[in-house]
Amino acid sequence: THQPVEHLAALRAIPNLTVIRPADANETIEAWKAALSAEKNPTALVLTRQKVPVIDRRKYASAENLSKGAYVIKDSHGEPDLILLASGSEVSLAIEAAEVLEEKSFAVRVVSMPSFELFEKQSQAYKNEVLPPELTKRIAIEMAVSQGWEKYVCPEGKIIGIETFGASAPYKQLLEKYGFTVENVVETALQLLK
Numbered sequence: 001t002h003q004p005v006e007h008l009a010a011l012r013a014i015p016n017l018t019v020i021r022p023a024d025a026n027e028t029i030e031a032w033k034a035a036l037s038a039e040k041n042p043t044a045l046v047l048t049r050q051k052v053p054v055i056d057r058r059k060y061a062s063a064e065n066l067s068k069g070a071y072v073i074k075d076s077h078g079e080p081d082l083i084l085l086a087s088g089s090e091v092s093l094a095i096e097a098a099e100v101l102e103e104k105s106f107a108v109r110v111v112s113m114p115s116f117e118l119f120e121k122q123s124q125a126y127k128n129e130v131l132p133p134e135l136t137k138r139i140a141i142e143m144a145v146s147q148g149w150e151k152y153v154c155p156e157g158k159i160i161g162i163e164t165f166g167a168s169a170p171y172k173q174l175l176e177k178y179g180f181t182v183e184n185v186v187e188t189a190l191q192l193l194k
Contacts, residue, residue: 005162009147011044018117021046022066023073023091024055027114030066034118037067041117050171052089060095066112069119070130074098076107082189083131085111085152086141090180094141097185104186106193113140116148137192143180158188 011019018041022028028047035043055073057063065071070085074095082101086094091112098108111130113119119127131138131152138157140149146161153159162178175181179188 021088026063069115070113074110080109
């Protein structure tokens, strides 16, 4: 079966290539704008075949900051206890998990991180605004090998990724098997927050 778990890491390893994995239709529009405005480097837009919800931008942040590589799509009320980072189709999963955690009285920030390369071009002040250095309880969520996320989750953080080949089943069963469920993200967060 087609199991491209390594493709994102491989693309991100190519020098001077900007990789963008948008979360929904709004981020895809902004990704096209970023690709068309790139003057020196080629851009790879990594899209999904699966159905993803269009994130309600009246409730969550506008997608216009996609050009910065990462942005706070959902912030906590007060100082966050935890940051959930995700790209692509996993952003909506991170938002759902954050809402469940908030019902359990935790303050959670969700960061959409469609492009490592664009984020690394930002000022340190912007990077610290999105990912405050003192806030080390972080979980990255991406349906691919976890390589590259270590830089953003800190030693204390966790990465929910896929480190193997081999399963073939309906996609909902695979999401459950590999931990891409609200329940698993919440459980991982609760362990981290102990």
